[in-house]
Amino acid sequence: EHVVANAHLFVTTLTAREIARLPVDCRPRAILSRTDLAHWAERLAGQESRDQPLPARELAAVHEFFRRSVLRVSQICREGLHR
Numbered sequence: 001e002h003v004v005a006n007a008h009l010f011v012t013t014l015t016a017r018e019i020a021r022l023p024v025d026c027r028p029r030a031i032l033s034r035t036d037l038a039h040w041a042e043r044l045a046g047q048e049s050r051d052q053p054l055p056a057r058e059l060a061a062v063h064e065f066f067r068r069s070v071l072r073v074s075q076i077c078r079e080g081l082h083r
Contacts, residue, residue, distance in 0.1 A: 001073075010065055026047045
């Protein structure tokens with residue numbers, strides 16, 4: 001699936017510095033399925049809502065990528081049902 005492949009590519013383009021600035025439990029690994037996309041979108045959203053100092057810009061950017069990826073997968077699935 002195209003969205004999953006793009007997400008996998010996105011994760012591989014993050015630099016070691018960018019990844020190190022994310023909280024340990026919010027460092028995405030290989031993205032192999034739609035389930036992985038949903039997992040990381042949820043994990044990152046939960047971390048963003050906590051009351052603690054975070055590298056806000058990096059976290060928000062990674063979360064936004066996964067959030068949009070999940071939305072796109074949902075849109076593709078809906079379009080497939082209406083054909």
